[in-house]
Amino acid sequence: MLEIGTSNGYSTLWLAEAARVNGGRVVTLEHAADKAAMARANFARSGLEECIELLHADAGAWLARAADASVDLLFLDSDRGAYAGWWPDLRRVLRPGGLLVVDNALSHAAEIAPLEALLRREPGFACSTVAVGNGELLAVKPR
């Protein structure tokens, strides 16, 4: 799994719990040094550290170098204004059949709209917004 936007690592821990059950792992990206340090400390106390790789990195730069079709599940929760610009790389790194989850789809719908428009225009992507929490936009890449 790839998480973009770690903050203190709260959502990472939920992803890591699922990853552990499935023999997977989570790579999580955070560009703010203080938040990355906080997350690192939380991961060390969590018992899930072996499933988590925390990278202090800018997501746009990291995505540009990431391998094609290397991500099963991508959780997007960071700089919403950058999402549409990241779309070519988000689409490229997600494997066929992979799932993109975009947080704040309802709480910040206007900020998510440019990415959602691109997604819904994309042939074969199955998209749905789920009204849990702040709203999650789910999109499955066609096989």
Ligand SMILES: C[S@@+](CC[C@H](N)C(=O)[O-])C[C@H]1O[C@@H](n2cnc3c(N)ncnc32)[C@H](O)[C@@H]1O
């Ligand atoms: C809403 S918080 C993430 C919350 C976390 N996913 C959770 O639910 O526990 C967004 C985070 O994205 C980080 N961020 C914003 N733009 C980024 C970028 N270009 N690259 C990496 N991290 C970024 C911010 O520093 C912030 O910590």
